[in-house]
Amino acid sequence: MAGFKPVYRKELYSFFASPTFYVVALIFLIIAGYFFFSAVSYYNILSFQGMQNPMWREQLNPTEMVLRPFFMDISVIMLLVCPLLTMRVLAEERKTNTSELLFTYPLSDTGVLLGKFLATLSVLFIIILGTLPSLIYFGTLTPLRWQIVGAGYLGLFLLAAAFISLGILASSLTENQIIAAVIAFGALLLFWVIGWSKAFTGPQMARFINYISIINHFENFAKGVIDIRDVVYYVVFSTFFLFLTLRFLESQRWRG
Amino acid sequence: MIEVESITKRYGSLVAIKDVSFSVEKGEIVGFLGPNGAGKTTTLKIITCYMPPSEGRVKVDGIDCFEDSLAVRKRLGYLPESVPLYREMTVRRFLRFVAESKGVEPKKRQKEIERVADTCGLSKVTNRIIGHLSKGYRQRVGIAQALINDPPILIFDEPTIGLDPSQIIEIRQLIKDLGEEKTIILSSHILPEVSQVCQKVIIINKGKVIATETPANLTSQLQKSTKIVLQVKSDSQPIDSIIERLNNIPGVLKVSREDHNGTLIVETDQTKDLRPQISRTVIENNWDLLEIKLHDFSLEDIFLELVTKEEEAS
Numbered sequence: 001m002a003g004f005k006p007v008y009r010k011e012l013y014s015f016f017a018s019p020t021f022y023v024v025a026l027i028f029l030i031i032a033g034y035f036f037f038s039a040v041s042y043y044n045i046l047s048f049q050g051m052q053n054p055m056w057r058e059q060l061n062p063t064e065m066v067l068r069p070f071f072m073d074i075s076v077i078m079l080l081v082c083p084l085l086t087m088r089v090l091a092e093e094r095k096t097n098t099s100e101l102l103f104t105y106p107l108s109d110t111g112v113l114l115g116k117f118l119a120t121l122s123v124l125f126i127i128i129l130g131t132l133p134s135l136i137y138f139g140t141l142t143p144l145r146w147q148i149v150g151a152g153y154l155g156l157f158l159l160a161a162a163f164i165s166l167g168i169l170a171s172s173l174t175e176n177q178i179i180a181a182v183i184a185f186g187a188l189l190l191f192w193v194i195g196w197s198k199a200f201t202g203p204q205m206a207r208f209i210n211y212i213s214i215i216n217h218f219e220n221f222a223k224g225v226i227d228i229r230d231v232v233y234y235v236v237f238s239t240f241f242l243f244l245t246l247r248f249l250e251s252q253r254w255r256g
Numbered sequence: 257m258i259e260v261e262s263i264t265k266r267y268g269s270l271v272a273i274k275d276v277s278f279s280v281e282k283g284e285i286v287g288f289l290g291p292n293g294a295g296k297t298t299t300l301k302i303i304t305c306y307m308p309p310s311e312g313r314v315k316v317d318g319i320d321c322f323e324d325s326l327a328v329r330k331r332l333g334y335l336p337e338s339v340p341l342y343r344e345m346t347v348r349r350f351l352r353f354v355a356e357s358k359g360v361e362p363k364k365r366q367k368e369i370e371r372v373a374d375t376c377g378l379s380k381v382t383n384r385i386i387g388h389l390s391k392g393y394r395q396r397v398g399i400a401q402a403l404i405n406d407p408p409i410l411i412f413d414e415p416t417i418g419l420d421p422s423q424i425i426e427i428r429q430l431i432k433d434l435g436e437e438k439t440i441i442l443s444s445h446i447l448p449e450v451s452q453v454c455q456k457v458i459i460i461n462k463g464k465v466i467a468t469e470t471p472a473n474l475t476s477q478l479q480k481s482t483k484i485v486l487q488v489k490s491d492s493q494p495i496d497s498i499i500e501r502l503n504n505i506p507g508v509l510k511v512s513r514e515d516h517n518g519t520l521i522v523e524t525d526q527t528k529d530l531r532p533q534i535s536r537t538v539i540e541n542n543w544d545l546l547e548i549k550l551h552d553f554s555l556e557d558i559f560l561e562l563v564t565k566e567e568e569a570s
Binding site for chain 1: 267268301304305306307308326327329330332334336338340341342343344345349353354356357358359401
């Protein structure tokens with residue numbers, strides 16, 4: 001797979017050399033910080049009530065009351081932020097014709113694409129890991145089960161991979177970055193909200209929709225449950241869209 | 257070294273090139289000449305494996321571009337027409353990416369980057385960001401990336417477009433120097449460039465190859481008559497009288513007026529040089545001879561002749 005390493009390194013360099021990364025990271029962390037703050041504040045109020053009422057105390061659960069909503073909140077921010085990171089990945093190469101360089105160097109298409117995919121994933125995960133200090137701080141105040149935190153981050157990683165694979169496909173369709181971002185956001189949102197329609201479809205359809213929905217599979221991770229079916233879903237999802245992107249790049253070259 | 261066997265490329269219903277065949281020998285500098293939109297870039301993109309042809313095949317060094325494209329790409333250095341570069345990178349970082357991509361061993365990378373930067377006169381700007389460089393320097397970075405890993409074949413698509421005259425001379429000299437050890441295909445629509453640099457010219461128009469020759473051969477083939485330009489002057493006689501006299505010299509085919517300052521063009525038989533007879537005729541008839549010279553067919557004339565002939569035929 002010639003091409004993975006140089007392209008991976010180049011992409012990382014491009015991300016860190018562009019202001020987009022810093023702006024996206026800043027906004028992401030501010031919003032995540034706000035969500036964390038509100039989750040902790042809520043937990044705080046309940047803890048005070050627990051001091052007066054022993055019944056309440058039994059139900060106080062930092063995993064359920066802070067971690068789970070926090071991970072779900074981060075997944076929402078990711079939905080908004082992901083298209084901003086993926087939009088330039090292939091569209092920019094086409095716009096500036098640098099694809100002519102990239103595809104006349106002795107690099108395989110698969111290597112190039114994987115390099116780009118994993119670089120974007122690394123960048124997004126670095127941003128996501130920026131939220132970890134808040135949890136460590138929270139962990140000093142109340143006992144946390146770190147396996148659950150680990151499961152949550154694994155879920156975020158897989159979710160990010162799925163988002164990015166779809167985002168990169170959108171970026172391969174056009175040379176206009178805005179259009180790539182809009183397509184990516186629309187497609188991701190559709191995969192998100194499709195789960196909501198299970199209420200008014202037949203039982204067969206409902207099961208299918210439930211399986212397709214991109215966020216349903218994340219809920220387990222947010223609760224601290226690693227189900228192999230969810231892992232498989234995200235791996236298959238990402239592989240499928242990367243494969244589609246590869247085919248699309250090829251057909252673009254055939255057509256010229 | 258490069259064999260192009262009757263390739264055709266269609267973009268939807270548009271036929272960009274049709275049944276193009278030619279071959280390039282090792283060590284040749286070949287000029288690829290044609291008006292804008294003739295299919296030069298398309299052909300080069302196919303040779304560099306950027307896209308496959310609709311029909312036909314291309315072999316580089318005996319390897320089929322379609323079957324083993326990575327092996328072909330290893331042997332090529334390509335400068336695309338628009339000189340695409342990663343503008344956010346510094347020159348050094350960009351060249352390192354190219355070296356990594358082309359599979360230069362980690363230990364040799366630094367040396368290779370320095371060698372290439374030196375050849376292209378980039379040593380002073382290696383730490384600057386490409387987007388901040390002038391057009392001339394960016395062009396050199398484009399050539400530098402093609403040279404990395406020392407490929408035996410170089411393909412330059414309009415390498416001097418958009419440069420100022422002194423930069424054009426520098427780049428041409430660079431290409432000439434490179435041509436001493438490498439096989440080069442150079443596309444251009446600027447004719448003097450091709451006649452100065454190249455040993456062979458392939459002329460392409462409307463997607464078809466219409467001539468493959470050395471510049472000298474092209475000239476002699478097309479030169480069916482010799483043109484002599486002369487400027488004459490007389491205060492008393494009308495110009496028509498001297499034109500008539502010149503027409504009477506045996507071997508002269510046609511005499512025409514170029515402008516109102518007494519410049520005439522005499523077309524003669526190719527076999528002999530009629531300048532002595534012409535000058536004598538002028539002087540003996542009491543005209544002053546200000547200038548007389550043989551008019552060489554330039555590549556421009558040939559090009560125009562070929563292209564227009566082609567259009568008349570079709």
